[in-house]
Amino acid sequence: MTHQDEWSDRAERSEVLKKIRRIEIVTRRAAADTLAGQYHSVFKGRGIEFDQVRPYTVGDDIRSIDWNVTARHGSPFIKQYQEERELTVMLLVDLSASGLFGTRSSRKIELAAELSALLAFSAIQNNDKVGLLLFTDRVERVILPQKGRKHVLRVISEILSYTPQRRGTDINEALTYLSRLRLNGAIVFLISDFISPDYSQGLKVVSRKHDLVGLLVRDEKEAVLPDVGLAPLEDLESGETVWVDTSDRNTRRYHEEYWRKMDAERRMLLGRLKVEHVELSCGDDYVPRLAAFFRRRAGRR
Numbered sequence: 001m002t003h004q005d006e007w008s009d010r011a012e013r014s015e016v017l018k019k020i021r022r023i024e025i026v027t028r029r030a031a032a033d034t035l036a037g038q039y040h041s042v043f044k045g046r047g048i049e050f051d052q053v054r055p056y057t058v059g060d061d062i063r064s065i066d067w068n069v070t071a072r073h074g075s076p077f078i079k080q081y082q083e084e085r086e087l088t089v090m091l092l093v094d095l096s097a098s099g100l101f102g103t104r105s106s107r108k109i110e111l112a113a114e115l116s117a118l119l120a121f122s123a124i125q126n127n128d129k130v131g132l133l134l135f136t137d138r139v140e141r142v143i144l145p146q147k148g149r150k151h152v153l154r155v156i157s158e159i160l161s162y163t164p165q166r167r168g169t170d171i172n173e174a175l176t177y178l179s180r181l182r183l184n185g186a187i188v189f190l191i192s193d194f195i196s197p198d199y200s201q202g203l204k205v206v207s208r209k210h211d212l213v214g215l216l217v218r219d220e221k222e223a224v225l226p227d228v229g230l231a232p233l234e235d236l237e238s239g240e241t242v243w244v245d246t247s248d249r250n251t252r253r254y255h256e257e258y259w260r261k262m263d264a265e266r267r268m269l270l271g272r273l274k275v276e277h278v279e280l281s282c283g284d285d286y287v288p289r290l291a292a293f294f295r296r297r298a299g300r301r
Helices: 001-041 068-071 109-125 149-161 171-180 201-209 249-271 286-300
Strands: 048-057 076-086 089-092 128-135 139-148 187-192 211-218 229-232 241-246 274-280
Touching: 001 109, 001 149, 068 076, 068 187, 089 109, 089 139, 089 171, 089 229, 109 128, 109 187, 109 211, 109 286, 128 149, 128 171, 139 149, 139 171, 139 229, 171 187, 171 201, 201 211, 201 249, 274 286
Parallel strands: 089 128, 089 187, 187 211, 211 274
Antiparallel strands: 048 076, 128 139, 229 241
C-alpha cells in the first residue's frame, strides 16, 4: 500500500467515524425523547415474572394477595410482577447498489443506517438485544444479537463501512437465511427499497415465526425523470447504462408509471400477507413518521 493509499484509507475511516458519531447523537436523543416509549408499548415482552411482595395498600387488587406471606406476617401482602422483556431485534439491511441512490441530503443506505441506529438504541434502552444481517443478492454479513451501546455502534459502523461483494438484491434469500437462525420470536425489521425479485415466500415464512416489520427507504426523485435531453441512465445493480431521450414526454410518463406500478404491487403484496410497513424518504424527518406508525400499531393491538 502506498502512502497515498494509506492516507486515503485513513481519511475514509475518519469520515465513517464522523458519520457514526453524528448518527449516534441524533438517534440516541430521538430514541430517548420520542421512540423508546412507543417501541416499548408496541413490542411487549414474552410475559410477566414474579418480582417481589409488598404490604397491601388500599386500591390493590385482592387477587394479588400472597396468602402464605400474609399468614406468616399477620397482615396482607401482595405479589408484584414485572414484564419479562429481553426481546431480540434483528435488523435486515439491504446493501445492494440501488441504495447508493440519493438526490437530497442523503443516500438511501445512509437513511437505512440512521433508521437502524434509532431502532437499535430504542431496543437497548428497553434492555433488548440487537443483531444485524447485511444482504445483497446473498447474505454478506451476520452479527449475532447482543446488548449495549458499544454493540450498537458496531452495528452502525458495519452498515456504513462494509463493502458489499455483490450489487444485486434478493430479499427472499435474506429472509430464508434468517428463518434458519435459532431465534425465538424475534422482532425483525426489514430495511430495504424492496426492489427485488419475488420475495413473497420469504415473507410468509418469517412472518409466521417472527414479528416482521418492513421499513421501505426511498428517494422521491427515483420516480421522476427530469427533462435534460439525451442522457445516460445507469442501472446501479446491473451496472448497465442506456441512453434515454428524457425530453420525450411519453418516455417520462412511462418511467413514472413503471414506478407507480411497482409501488402498487409491493403494497398489495405486503397487505395480502399482513406484513406491516412504513415508507420513509431521504431528506424527510423520519422520527415523527416512525413514531406515528408505532402509535397506530399499538392502537390496533
